[in-house]
Amino acid sequence: MKHLLTGALRREDAISLLDAAEDMHEVQDRQLKKLPALRGRTVVNAFFENSTRTRSSFEIAGKWLSADVINVSGSASSVKKGESLRDTVLTLAAMGIDGIVMRHGDSGAAQLAADWLDVSFPSVRVINAGDGAHEHPTQALLDAFALRRRLFGAQSRGRGLDGVRIAIAGDIAHSRVARSNALLLPALGAEVTFVGPPTLLPPGADTWNTTVTTDFDAVLQQPLDALMMLRVQLERQRGAFVPSVGEYIVGWSLTDERRAKLDDDTVIMHPGPMNRGLEISSRAAEGLQSAVLEQVTSGVSLRMAVLYSLIAGEEPQ
């Protein structure tokens, strides 16, 4: 693997990344967390779209690996800004960096950046930290990692998520997290169900490797190993996706009542940032079942594993 652009990974590649993240995770228990693995390497966090958690997570991951980490932020609309996305990416690469972690509001931006770099700067690695409504592969990997640890604990290494039942609920249509998970989790053997308002399911989702439904309560009546709630963005209301916040909550929010009906060992997940009281109640977000903060912690370990394997690792090609 040269770049990490998508959650569509081969099972063995995904498992080896998750296992590498296990190694990195142990570092988090140490007092001195720095490893020398990427000393002398430079990683640019190029965030063309606002992000606090993903950027911080990558920054910490890079620093714990002793890489020099530079943060660059910019306007997403390059044409308006006067410099094209291509020029920005090539300019950064020309400074002699080893990797670009890229977040962009437009779908496909990381793929295009990788295509451009492969021509001019083939040694530079691209890690997709979220492209529009397309993919967010490190989020899917950290979700898989956190869930695998919850389910299998110390016996996690080498395992997939075979037979694990996961429901992903909310605004699937605009979610890059949902897309990456729909590619990664089934590759690891999991069974994924999408549930949300009919207006927030992407066209053709029924042809993906997932089950698709609008009936949240019916989904919750089936046995579930994990339930992942997605953020709902109220600013999309001009798109007339749901009649009201109240109606959304009645249909698709993980309320206290719905949480009470879940099995005690169903893991509750959320990629953040959470709208408490909208897609998830505060109690559901914070109860013992919740893996929300473990997901955040896992994010650093997983991203260390990704940076390490792409930038320090031998190039298999």
Add this chain to the structure above:
Amino acid sequence: MTTIIRGAKILGGETADLLVEDGVIAEIGRVSAEGDEIDAAGLVALPGLVDLHVHFREPGGEQAETVATGSRAAAQGGFTAVFAMANTSPVADSVAVVELVHDLGRRAGLVDVRPIGAVTVGLHGERLAELGLMARSRANVRVFSDDGKCVHDPLLMRRALEYVRPFGGVVAQHAQEPRLTENAVMHESELSGRLGLPGWPSVAEESIIARDALLAEQTDSRVHVCHVSTAGSVDIVRWAKARGISITAEVTPHHLMLTEELLAGYDPLYKVNPPLRRDEDVFALREAVADGTIDIVATDHAPHADEMKRTSFEDAAFGMVGLESALPVVLKTLVEPGHIEIADVARVLSSAPAAIGGLTGYREPLAVGAPANITLVDTADSSVFTTERLAGRSLNSPFLGIELPGRVQHVLHNGYRTVAEGKVVE
């Protein structure tokens, strides 16, 4: 001035000579006169091609194309007349701008450049532009369009249709319901869902065509549908024609050949509006040309400077250049599979678009007494389409690297040679 074209296959049929005198076709048959000779042995003689839909970007977008460079692209493609869309900057919504474009076309001198006037001021869709004044101007405007934007207000569309009727005008509609296509950049489909790109559903085109057909019936006026892209649109146009409504329709070469699968790598070269659609749409569009439901092929030649395409898919500009590749793509997608004959090319790429646009001199292809607008094509040629074949200012062609049949060898525009041996004559 006398030119003799020797041994051309007239409309792909019988071999004959063409005598051109004083800009007019003087004789077809065995010509014994003397003058400049063009050896057309093996070449097919077609009437000069007419494109009802090009974007020449001048004024305001000269980094992508000018009237002069667009005229070169047109000549290279075998065209002798083009209709230039109004979405320039400033918009061609006034006598001043349409006369400017008209005059720039004359100065370039390679093809007739007929300006299209905007339907609404600034393309804003709020009030009618001065349609009558543009019609009476030196530019003699007969086609009106907000192309790039849809005249979505039904009342304005009705008024425009009513207003242009007395002077034989036509409203060319860019059929795109705006609310159904907010931020849309590709066909809405399983693929758009996977790619996370905002989808442009077929119904956004079809619903406007259905409405406009009914408005044309109501007003007894003429509506022309730009760049039809879906099978459903074809059905609606077919229904409207059967009902006797004055509706005409065009399809672009790229919609006759390319499909949405090309977008999987997010290459903005394939970003176009309306978007590339599915195989079944492509087949329906080809059949619609064959059965006459779609009247013409028009390129929607939309040049863009490099920087407008070398960015993210969502950020990139819509459009593809098409003048130089139009005839080869028509040969490949319509003639080779047997949907139409070579002689029909003279209709869909010349006489029919001229008739819709109110352009004289193209009524009967290659008729004695008509202006000598003649395109000689080597239909036996088949070669990989390269940037060497592009004569305009921009290179955003989706056909580069694809093998296409047919090569324009010579073009006469009003008797003057604008292309010789495949090259534009400066």
